[in-house]
Amino acid sequence: MATEPFTLxxxxxxxxxxxxxxxxxxxxxxxxxxxxxxxxxxxxSEKALLxxxxxxxxxxxxxxxxxxxxxxxxxxxxxxxxTALLGFINPDTLWQEPFLERLRDRFQIAQASLIFGLTLVDxxxxxxxxxxxxxxxxxxxxxxxxxxxxxxSLRNRTEPLEWTSGGGLFVARATFLDLGGFDTDYFLYxxxxxxxxxxxxxxxxxxxxxxxxxxxxxxxxxxxxxVQKKYFYASQLTYFQKHRPRxxxxxxxxxxxxxxxx
Numbered sequence: 551m552a553t554e555p556f557t558l559x560x561x562x563x564x565x566x567x568x569x570x571x572x573x574x575x576x577x578x579x580x581x582x583x584x585x586x587x588x589x590x591x592x593x594x595s596e597k598a599l600l601x602x603x604x605x606x607x608x609x610x611x612x613x614x615x616x617x618x619x620x621x622x623x624x625x626x627x628x629x630x631x632x633t634a635l636l637g638f639i640n641p642d643t644l645w646q647e648p649f650l651e652r653l654r655d656r657f658q659i660a661q662a663s664l665i666f667g668l669t670l671v672d673x674x675x676x677x678x679x680x681x682x683x684x685x686x687x688x689x690x691x692x693x694x695x696x697x698x699x700x701x702x703s704l705r706n707r708t709e710p711l712e713w714t715s716g717g718g719l720f721v722a723r724a725t726f727l728d729l730g731g732f733d734t735d736y737f738l739y740x741x742x743x744x745x746x747x748x749x750x751x752x753x754x755x756x757x758x759x760x761x762x763x764x765x766x767x768x769x770x771x772x773x774x775x776x777v778q779k780k781y782f783y784a785s786q787l788t789y790f791q792k793h794r795p796r797x798x799x800x801x802x803x804x805x806x807x808x809x810x811x812x
Contacts, residue, residue, distance in 0.1 A: 559627030565641035575645040590623040621732030621741040640717035644765040662722035667714025667758035670766040681715040688798040716742030740785040783811040
């Protein structure tokens, strides 16, 4: 594992132009010998553009034929990878500095039993609020929505890390495949949380550091916020159905219906 490159998997949907910038930033920051890139295209309308881009930037392009969702697309990329280490990266991100060598060292120390999340930041360098955290529960969901009414001591407290965003997530390929990859019952959102929760149950460490950062523009795959919310709420219910007590799932489903989310 000492000198083997990472395979970085990008799942594309309406993001080909962002992807070209993402890969340019990657190659400007990291040694090209340290990375192989797989792009899984879920957007048939961008096939020709990505084929031209793959000729220019030398990545392996996989055509899924339709929008099969993030998790299913990421799984396809992982299955075609041949390296020991994988990274799942959003197309709407920009590399800011090299860190893959440091990351490889972390995996060696942990003997690959690790899920490592990159710190996603906005244009001002601020960490994205909802790119990692504790496992969702009904109590935490209600606390989050009542955050503005809570004392500052509770709003600002540091909580243990239990999941990290699939927009910048690294894992040993063997570990990922042993976990069954991302659960494709999630079309988009919460598949990363689900993966991390399942990993932690097996004693796999989930961690991140502020030194390994990506700029994340966000929201590039959706022109309509209502469609984005539809996928989010559907995946939230799926997560609660799989991982939380049935009473929490039923109460959350009731709330969604009251709010018109489902």
